[in-house]
Amino acid sequence: MKNKLSINDIAKALQVSKTTISFILNGKAEEKRISKDLTERVIKFIKENDFRPNQLAKSLSTGKTFTIGLMVEKISDYFFAQIAYHVEELANKSGYKIIYCSTENDTQKTKELIKLFAERHVDGFIITPPVGIEKEIKDLMQNDIPVVLFDRFFTDFNTSYVVMDNYESTYKAINYLITTKCANIAFIELESDQNQMTERKRGYVNAMNENRLTPNILRIPFSNDKKQTILQITSFLADNIQLDALFFATNYLTMHGIKAIHNRGLKIPHDISIVAFDDHDFFDIYTPSITAVAQPIQEMAQQLINILLNDISSRKRTIQQKVVPAKLILRDSTIRKI
Structure with a gap:
């Protein structure tokens, strides 16, 4: 029985x-x-x-599958892996299961995955969107399927999203470097026009301009592999021997950058200071430990689940937009120079 x-x-x-x-x-x-x-x-x-x-039978009686589609840029990335872990844990407490995948920032792949998840009747989506999927997001919303964007959003139409204050956190980090007597600070970013990257760059440029310092930006193609990125940063350092600080726009760029710094025979922080955007467990145990802009992962995951589950349970769709402040964690890679 x-x-x-x-x-x-x-x-x-x-x-x-x-x-x-x-x-x-x-x-x-x-x-x-x-x-x-x-x-x-x-x-x-x-x-x-x-x-x-x-x-x-439960789905037929409730109109729900109790599943959520979580689509991030790369599930192997430390930041996205941590977000996925906390989102899954929180969703499970509310009786929901997570189906997640990596988009690799590929527009066509993302479109196909949205279609696949929609066909599986997930109750809602959490998406880190690449460029070019605006129509697919609008279609989901028009079909009354809850969507919350994460880490980045589209500026030309209204959606629910949870993001970090990319501008202010970068602006404050650059100003901190300037207080340590750094004056030749480079910004190393991905070759991306997504708003989270442009906001980080805007924070850097404004901080430099306000202090009458000259911005110096290196853009790394998203398609680069590890070896190509290290070579590009190594070459950049060779061409800019005056640099006394580097700000990396992602944590994995930081890791590749550390290797490039070693290739040039430079010592952190005595020859060059570094700050990473996105903290990582590695940064706390590496010698010297790495100063980082830490995104509040648990808080962001909680906001994502709260917004999405409220939207799933509510008959009336509401747009909720959360901008979460970050924390600058000071470690040994940035010291005050005399």
Whole structure:
């Protein structure tokens, strides 16, 4: 009986209607004014007989699959992996499962994955969007499918999103470097026009200009492999021997940059100071430890889940936009120069 127990079996055993059993299973006992005694009797029977409702039947009765599609740039990246972990943990507490994937920042791949997840009837999407998928996001919203963008968003139409204050966090980090007597600070970024990157660059440029310092920017193609990136940064350092500080726009650029610095025979921080955007466990144990702009991962994950689950449960779609402040963690890679 345990293997084949159905709602119909429970109803017959307890002499209660199938509709009442369904309401209790879906958490609507109080709403439907079902007595506490009956609710407890049904729950006790279910536990004793190890009843597990068929997911398809549950989906048909509730209109939900209790799954969420999480699409990030690269699941192997430390930042996105941490976000995925916390989102999955929080979703699970609310009875939802996560299906996640990497887009590799590829527009066509992202379009195909959105279609695949939509065909699987996920209840909502959390997406780190590459450029060129505006139409797909609009289509999801027009079809009343909840979407929350993460890490970046589109400026030409309204969506819910959770992002970090990329401008202010970079602006403050550059100003801190300037207080340590650094005057030749380079900004190393990905070759991307996505708004999270442009905001980081804007924070850098404004801080430099306000202090009457000359900006110096190196753009790394997103398609570069590790070896190509290290070579490009090494060459940049050779051509700019006056540099006394580097700000890396991502944590993996920082790791490649450390190798390039070693290739040039430079010592951190005595020859050159460095700051990473996005913290990493490695930065705290590396010698010297690396100063970093830390994104509040747990808070961002909580905001993402709160917005999405509220949208899934609500009949009225609302646009919620959260900009979360970051924290500059000072370590040994930046010291005050005398």
